[in-house]
Amino acid sequence: MFTGIVEERGEVTARDDLTEAARFRIRGPLVTSDASFGDSIAVNGVCLTVTELGEGEFTVDVMAETLERSSLDRLGPGASVNLERAMAAGGRFGGHIVQGHVDGVGVIASVSPSENWTVVRVQLPAQLSRYVVEKGSITIDGISLTVSAIGSDREYGDWLEVSLIPTTLAETNLGDAAAGVRVNLEVDVIAKYVERLTGAGLPANSGVEGEPNE
Structure with missing residues (x-):
């Protein structure tokens, strides 16, 4: 779960188009500072799973359905994106209940x-x-x-x-x-x-x- 309080303005550094999917590498030193493989990070409001980490960047795989039902399909290298880590238990609830599921x-x-x-x-x-x-x-x-x-x-x-x-x-x-x-x-x-x-x-x-x- 997220709260809609953006922690960092990140940048897409690479995009690879795969079969019915896309792989993005995103620079976000703050959100990766304590991230682990499998963690959730919201990218422009879409909850995505971290598949790789390194040098202040993280990689996510986005399936075709998510690309079709969100604006992530327009992202390419250099694009600015809003980043938020999943809310920690006991953390401050600054925004409202956000699931990271685009409607x-x-x-x-x-x-x-x-x-x-x-x-x-x-x-x-x-x-x-x-x-x-x-x-x-x-x-x-x-x-x-x-x-x-x-x-x-x-x-x-x-x-x-x-x-x-x-x-x-x-x-x-x-x-x-x-x-x-x-x-x-x-x-x-x-x-x-x-x-x-x-x-x-x-x-x-x-x-x-x-x-x-x-």
Whole structure:
């Protein structure tokens, strides 16, 4: 499990395309300082397993399904990535519950800088919009953020906005955010569990998890 508090801005140093997979080597001196073979590290919000370590770098193998369902397919040497180690038991919980399981890919619609913060609008996949609420939590490329606004219009479809402080811009890859860039999204898992437990969105009289209809 992760918290969405990015520990380090790493860099992809190599990519090898394999049969229905890709192997990435990523530089991250901080996250590798105490890492071991088999540990989990979130890369742009995707939970990946360390397969090799050395000289402040680590290697991960990414299967085709993960490449197709996330923005990792666009990464190549020189790409900046957000890195976070799995949360240690007893550690501080600075963000929110993040599993490292991408729910969908959004597209940055606009970036609006101001003196003290920058507002980023992200187009949402239609199937995720019901899980997003104003002042709720969202994970964008592995960053735990608070939703500052939501909406839907003809130009962008469903969208959300987040307001980024200078520290977030400096310490994460959202500092390079530009319209058209694809980003990994993970919605608050609590919303998904609540929907499942209440049967929200199910047809009337459908029953839930094998329970008989009344």
